[in-house]
Amino acid sequence: MKQFELADLFDRIADLLELKSGENPFRIRAYRRAALNLRSVPGDLEEKVRAGSLEKIPGVGADLAQKIEEFISTGRLEYLERLKKQVPECLVTLVGIPGVGPKTARLLYDRLKIRSIEDLERVLKQGKLRSLPGLREKKEQNILRGIRLVQSGRDRMLLGTALALGRNILGALKSLPEVLEIELAGSLRRRQETIGDIDILVSSRNARPVMERFIKLAGPGGIQAHGETKSSIRTGQGIQVDLRVVEPDSFGAALVYFTGSKEHNIRIRSLAVRMGLTVNEYGVFKGKSQKRVAGRSEADVYRVLGMKWVPPELREDHGEVEAARKGRIPKLLEEGDLKGSIHNHSKWTDGAHSIEEVAKAIRQKGYRYMVLSDHSRSLRIAGGLSIPELEKEMREVRRLNQRLVPFRILMGSEVDILPDGRLDYPDSVLARLDVVIAAVHSAFKQPRAAMTRRIIQAIRNPYVSILAHPTGRLLGEREPVEVDLEEVSRAAAAASTALEINCYPQRLDLNDVHIRQAREAGARFVVSTDTHVLANLENLELGVATARRGWLAPSEVLNTLQAEPFLAWARKKRPARSR
DNA sequence: GCCGTTTTCGGCCCGACTGTTTTCAGTCG
Numbered sequence: 001m002k003q004f005e006l007a008d009l010f011d012r013i014a015d016l017l018e019l020k021s022g023e024n025p026f027r028i029r030a031y032r033r034a035a036l037n038l039r040s041v042p043g044d045l046e047e048k049v050r051a052g053s054l055e056k057i058p059g060v061g062a063d064l065a066q067k068i069e070e071f072i073s074t075g076r077l078e079y080l081e082r083l084k085k086q087v088p089e090c091l092v093t094l095v096g097i098p099g100v101g102p103k104t105a106r107l108l109y110d111r112l113k114i115r116s117i118e119d120l121e122r123v124l125k126q127g128k129l130r131s132l133p134g135l136r137e138k139k140e141q142n143i144l145r146g147i148r149l150v151q152s153g154r155d156r157m158l159l160g161t162a163l164a165l166g167r168n169i170l171g172a173l174k175s176l177p178e179v180l181e182i183e184l185a186g187s188l189r190r191r192q193e194t195i196g197d198i199d200i201l202v203s204s205r206n207a208r209p210v211m212e213r214f215i216k217l218a219g220p221g222g223i224q225a226h227g228e229t230k231s232s233i234r235t236g237q238g239i240q241v242d243l244r245v246v247e248p249d250s251f252g253a254a255l256v257y258f259t260g261s262k263e264h265n266i267r268i269r270s271l272a273v274r275m276g277l278t279v280n281e282y283g284v285f286k287g288k289s290q291k292r293v294a295g296r297s298e299a300d301v302y303r304v305l306g307m308k309w310v311p312p313e314l315r316e317d318h319g320e321v322e323a324a325r326k327g328r329i330p331k332l333l334e335e336g337d338l339k340g341s342i343h344n345h346s347k348w349t350d351g352a353h354s355i356e357e358v359a360k361a362i363r364q365k366g367y368r369y370m371v372l373s374d375h376s377r378s379l380r381i382a383g384g385l386s387i388p389e390l391e392k393e394m395r396e397v398r399r400l401n402q403r404l405v406p407f408r409i410l411m412g413s414e415v416d417i418l419p420d421g422r423l424d425y426p427d428s429v430l431a432r433l434d435v436v437i438a439a440v441h442s443a444f445k446q447p448r449a450a451m452t453r454r455i456i457q458a459i460r461n462p463y464v465s466i467l468a469h470p471t472g473r474l475l476g477e478r479e480p481v482e483v484d485l486e487e488v489s490r491a492a493a494a495a496s497t498a499l500e501i502n503c504y505p506q507r508l509d510l511n512d513v514h515i516r517q518a519r520e521a522g523a524r525f526v527v528s529t530d531t532h533v534l535a536n537l538e539n540l541e542l543g544v545a546t547a548r549r550g551w552l553a554p555s556e557v558l559n560t561l562q563a564e565p566f567l568a569w570a571r572k573k574r575p576a577r578s579r
Numbered sequence: 580g581c582c583g584t585t586t587t588c589g590g591c592c593c594g595a596c597t598g599t600t601t602t603c604a605g606t607c608g
Contacts, residue, residue, distance in 0.1 A: 026591055030580035061581050101606050134605085138598055186608090199608090225607095227596055232607095242608080244595090257593085262608070269592040274585075280593055 002045045003038045006071050009080055010035035010064075012092075016083045018102050019091045033059040036263065040318060042517030044486060046072060058317075090115045098146040099139075107132055117147060145221075152238065158475060160505030160542055162188050162195035162239075169200060169217060169241060176213055178206045181251055185258035186242075189312045191545035193508045194475060197240035201258045207245035214243045250282040252297035257281035263317035264310075271321065272305055279305075313548040318516075332548040333527070333557055335540055340559040340566055341370040343414065343437060343468060343500065343528035348393050349374040350382035352533040355393075356400055359409050361534045369408040369563040371435045372397060376415040376424035379441050384416070387429055394432070408563050410434040414468060419443040421457030423464070430463035435570045437500070439468035440481065448482040455483060456491045465570035466526055467492060469502040469509040477506065485514055486521065493522035496573050498558050501550075503529045503543030504536070515550025525552060526559045 014031040017023045037059045038045075048054050049072050054065040071077055093116065094105035108114040111132055112123055120143070123129060129140050157165070166184045173179055179202050183189065186199030204210050211231050215223050219236035226232075232242045246254040257265060258281065272279040277286055283295025284304050294300040299309045307324035311332055314320040323329050341362045345351030351358065355372060362370045374393065375384040385393060390413065397411045412435035416424040419442060423430065430436050438458040446454065458464055470488065471480035492499055499518055502509045507530070510518065515525070527543040529536050547557060554560045558569055 024580080027580050029591080033581085059581070063580060099606075103605060134599065136599065142597085197608095225596055230595055232596090258608090260608085262592095266592055270590095273590095273592075274583095278593085282594095 002072065003041070006045070006068060007035040007038040009071065009077055010038065013077075013080050013083060015092045015095070016080075016087045019087045019095065019105065020083075021102075021106070030059065030064075033263065034064050036317075040316070040513050040516075042486070042513065042520060058319075088115075093117060094120070097143065097150055099142045100146060104135075104143075107135075117150065121147060156194035156196050157239065158505040159188075159191060159193050159195060159508070159545070160539065162198060163542075165235075165239060166198045166200070169198065172217060173200070173202065173210065173213060173243075176210055178204045178209045180204055180248055183255060185244075185255060186260060189259045190261065190315055191313050191542075191549060193511060193546065197242060199258055200241065200243045201251070201255055202243065202245045203248045203251040203254075204245050205247065210245050211243070217241070244281075246281065248296070249292075250295045252299070252301050253279070253283045253295040254281040255298050256301050259312050259315060261316050264315040264321070267317050267321045268302075268305060268307075275305065277304070311548060313545055314551065316549075330551060330553045333544055333552050333554050333560070335544050336366075337554040337557070337560045338527060338540070338544075339368045339562050340410075341365070341367045341529065341531070341537070342435075342466070342526045342559050343373050343502070344370055344531045345374055345414075346372060348389070349379075349384060350532060355396060355409070358531065358534070359400060359404055359407065361537060362531075363404065363407045365537055368406075369410060369566070371410045371412040371437070373412040373414040373435070373437050375441075376413055378416045378418065378424045384424075385413070387425065390425070390429070410563070410567065412437060414439055415464075416441050417454060417458040419446065419454065421454040423458060423461060427461070427463060430461075431574070433463070434567060435465050436461075436463045437466040437468045438464045440472055444472055444478070444481050446481070448484060451481050452484045452487055455488055459488065459491045459497045460495050462573050462575060464497055466498045466500055468500045468528075468530070469504075469507050470499055471509050471511075471514070473509055474506045475508070480509075486517060489518035489521035489523045492518070493524070496524070496569070498524045498526045501525055501527045501543045501547050503527065503539040503541075503546075505539060505542055508542060508546050510546075510550070512546055512549035515547065515552060519550060519552065519556060525557050527557055528559070 010031045014028050017028045037057055041057050049069055054060055054068055067077055088109065091105045091109055094100050094108060095102055108120065112128060114120050114123060124140060124144055129135050166188050170182055174182055181203040183201050185201045188195050188198055202210055207229055214231055215226055215233055217235060218233035222234035224232040224234060230244050234240050244254060244258055269279045272284065277284050283292040284301055285291060286293045294304040302309050308327050308329050310320050310324045310329060344358055346355045346358050347353060359370060375382040377384045377386050394411050397409050401409055411433055413433055414437045417438050417440050418424060423438060459467055473480035499510055527547050529539050531537055558566060
């Protein structure tokens with residue numbers, strides 16, 4: 001976890017450098033880029049220090065490598081301490097207010113001696129801000145709005161929430177005859193696990209009516225910006241939505257630009273410069289004449305840059321540009337690849353529907369088989385099944401299977417991993433199940449070493465096929481457990497135990513970074529909805545998107561297999577007599 | 580501060596909107 005601490009420190013350095021006047025903006029960017037990559041590059045930092053491979057991390061050169069080593073060995077960064085003495089901490093707070101940048105913050109600090117948001121509010125009320133050059137009434141109101149926003153402490157939305165909201169707005173605009181094409185863009189299109197604001201792109205030959213309709217969606221006082229081609233609103237719930245309208249000939253270029261990420265864009269634009277091209281949201285332009293050579297579609301834009309089209313989920317500057325230039329973008333997992341629904345609960349424990357209802361809904365979705373995985377006996381809160389109850393459930397599944405042929409219900413269980421690493425049913429019971437899914441549901445606070453041992457012991461159990469929601473995190477609610485995921489991934493690969501990508505919007509566990517790490521260790525995966533009510537089946541797209549962000553191909557995801565090969569895989573490490 | 584199938588030095592992505600200004604700086608994405 002050291003890399004996350006360090007990434008925060010690098011971001012902090014960048015914050016402070018931004019406030020130092022005359023600082024080289026590219027140095028600031030270098031720190032930001034390194035911070036970003038530290039958060040997303042798999043692998044243990046101490047290990048990399050020992051191996052001398054720090055400079056293999058993109059954006060880390062000799063200087064930053066030395067700083068990383070300093071932090072690992074001393075726990076601090078001398079450079080940051082020096083910077084803190086030069087730049088007042090409270091300036092960082094001030095630029096955190098939307099509408100206040102480095103210049104304004106400096107002005108407030110120097111001329112009005114403002115040291116906190118409270119100071120700023122007071123001065124605003126006294127109307128003293130207008131004494132400053134370039135600050136008048138509008139700017140005052142703008143800053144006041146920014147303060148409200150910071151104080152409301154609005155968090156990022158879950159991907160699932162943002163998708164629903166975004167599609168809603170799409171629906172409201174789509175019906176306009178002036179709208180020729182419309183797409184979600186930004187982090188939402190890249191399917192990041194949490195979303196700050198919603199970006200929408202439209203192509204049209206007449207932007208005005210589109211803009212007019214759009215700004216009507218704003219809540220009271222919610223129009224942030226309203227221009228010819230670009231507007232920005234805040235909905236009644238306080239969600240910021242940006243709309244950009246372009247000509248159809250620019251739609252592809254605009255979609256690339258508006259989808260980002262920022263780092264991906266910078267990457268392809270510098271690539272373009274080296275080829276004598278300019279890329280902006282209107283197209284790709286060649287040489288002095290500025291002749292447009294692409295722009296209509298995304299594929300065109302990438303093609304003239306010598307690249308294959310890059311799926312939005314990969315556009316994070318994690319090597320996708322290089323891969324696309326070499327034509328080595330993998331064929332990523334798609335929803336339609338999945339043949340089995342792997343992790344499902346019924347009324348027998350904490351699900352809302354009978355096994356039959358669940359099975360029929362899953363069959364209706366086009367799956368060939370499902371794994372029924374109600375909870376094991378220790379999970380009292382979910383009504384975990386005693387051994388006799390489990391046996392009764394097995395009989396029920398046998399009966400149902402006769403009726404549902406050729407659809408198959410595989411009999412499974414989501415078995416608790418007890419705090420000492422044993423499983424909640426004895427092996428003699430596990431041996432009678434088709435598929436065993438192991439999961440931590442208790443003692444979340446164990447220290448890292450104990451938790452790692454505990455999980456690995458379960459992974460190595462010959463009857464365990466899948467480790468469910470490996471980190472146990474709930475976005476915005478519960479931190480991930482402390483565990484050495486690299487070791488867990490290696491153990492899972494060695495033991496042929498699959499790691500789950502859980503589709504619950506709050507879970508998305510494993511996440512994209514962990515998936516890339518686990519995949520490097522050779523692990524295999526399942527994508528599963530963990531369905532408790534039928535509506536949960538719709539979450540599949542979230543898990544598939546997360547898998548795609550982790551660069552997963554169908555061959556790495558076991559529930560792309562048909563029932564028989566899946567079952568063979570799930571049972572292959574069992575002792576021969578119990579397969 | 581990083582980085583190189585043009586470069587180990589000299590580059591480093593590009594544009595919209597706002598507000599206050601009268602040609603542009605600041606902020607944002």
